Amino acid sequence: MNISLCIATYCRPERLTVLLDDLVHQEHLPNEVVVVDNDATGSARAVVERRRVLGAPFPIQYDIQPVKNISLTRNRTVTLASGDWIAFIDDDERAPAAWLKQLTETVIRYSADGALGPVVPIVPTDAPSWIRHGRFYEWARMKTGAIIPLNKLRFGNVLLRGALLRDTQTPFDPDYGLTGGEDGDMLGRLVQQGARIVWCDEAVVHEPVEPARLSLRWLLLRALRGGQDFARHRLTGRFGHLTSTGRARLFLRALLQSAIAIGLALLSWPRGQHRAVYWLLKASANLGKMSIFLGWHYREYEGKLT
Incomplete structure (x- = not known):
């Protein structure tokens, strides 16, 4: 080859x-x-x-x-x-x-x-x-x-x-x-x-x-960007055609999942910080999905949200 x-x-x-x-x-x-x-x-x-x-x-x-x-x-x-x-x-x-x-x-x-x-x-x-x-x-x-x-x-x-x-x-x-x-x-x-x-x-x-990546901030921002990537790909049809109803469901599901994840993070904290961070990253990823609907993008290679 x-x-x-x-x-x-x-x-x-x-x-x-x-x-x-x-x-x-x-x-x-x-x-x-x-x-x-x-x-x-x-x-x-x-x-x-x-x-x-x-x-x-x-x-x-x-x-x-x-x-x-x-x-x-x-x-x-x-x-x-x-x-x-x-x-x-x-x-x-x-x-x-x-x-x-x-x-x-x-x-x-x-x-x-x-x-x-x-x-x-x-x-x-x-x-x-x-x-x-x-x-x-x-x-x-x-x-x-x-x-x-x-x-x-x-x-x-x-x-x-x-x-x-x-x-x-x-x-x-x-x-x-x-x-x-x-x-x-x-x-x-x-x-x-x-x-x-x-x-x-x-x-x-x-x-x-x-x-530089060994921090909660870096992990949260990477999860946020991952959620944004998913939403961008979903909205542009990478995972199949998305109707107006599907767009609304995507936003509402992300809203619900972020709220649940934040609650689970609080409940998990006494059992270990790593367990709580796991759910915080889930929350951040879902916030990333919602942020795309607002036109926000985390420019990782510039280190800023626009």
């Missing part, structure tokens, strides 16, 4: 360094690696040049996309990629040696157009106990070969047939470029067009959780 491995990066030179080190040891090597830097100053250039000097068993393309927008940056990686298949991995993840091989074997075995794998968080041992007990950074996992539900589609560890992404000049919608959610939107559109995307539970990558 001719594979281009794409990395969108922004101001993470240390993380990018170790990721590139991982990639040279893959059991199934990519045919090329494409790095697109969303930092206009080119902070990743030295990292790529270092890897080239040390040597790599594949060419590494490097480019800068200066406008702060994750969608434009990912789109640039697709434009530069020449492979029949395109893999994506985030710049803060670690890839075990068998990772890409396991993704390729899965798309072949299940005659799929793409495969997603788990991103396993590495929580620091000195993180607050409620964070370590809460497992807030983990995603649901499935049996290898399972078709992934629309509301579980996400990025960070994925291999896709390149032709699916080249059917449009903007596979990732720039409207999601500052809020996030561009990955679920793009994958959802591919599935609606008939793409078969399956799960590969063996193709694990690891994501060290950054200190």
Whole structure:
């Protein structure tokens, strides 16, 4: 399989360094690696040049996309990629040696157009106990070969047939470029067009959780954005046609569920902070759904609500 491995990066030179080190040891090597830097100053250039000097068993393309927008940056990686298949991995993840091989074997075995794998968080041992007990950074996992539900589609560890992404000049919608959610939107559109995307539970990558994310505030805002992503996708028909009645039900259900979650958070607090935070995150996600009806968007990559 001719594979281009794409990395969108922004101001993470240390993380990018170790990721590139991982990639040279893959059991199934990519045919090329494409790095697109969303930092206009080119902070990743030295990292790529270092890897080239040390040597790599594949060419590494490097480019800068200066406008702060994750969608434009990912789109640039697709434009530069020449492979029949395109893999994506985030710049803060670690890839075990068998990772890409396991993704390729899965798309072949299940005659799929793409495969997603788990991103396993590495929580620091000195993180607050409620964070370590809460497992807030983990995603649901499935049996290898399972078709992934629309509301579980996400990025960070994925291999896709390149032709699916080249059917449009903007596979990732720039409207999601500052809020996030561009990955679920793009994958959802591919599935609606008939793409078969399956799960590969063996193709694990690891994501060290950054200190800035070890806080209730960060978790609440991420849950809020997740709720907003769901509502945006629902309202635009990603999960099927939505009538006016369906829109009203979506809002009222989110209102009811947020109220219930807040009540359960208060009741759960004596049994452990992590249990209460679980319900607070549910409340925040439902508040996010409602906020879309008011035209509010949390721009995660700018750190503000507009």
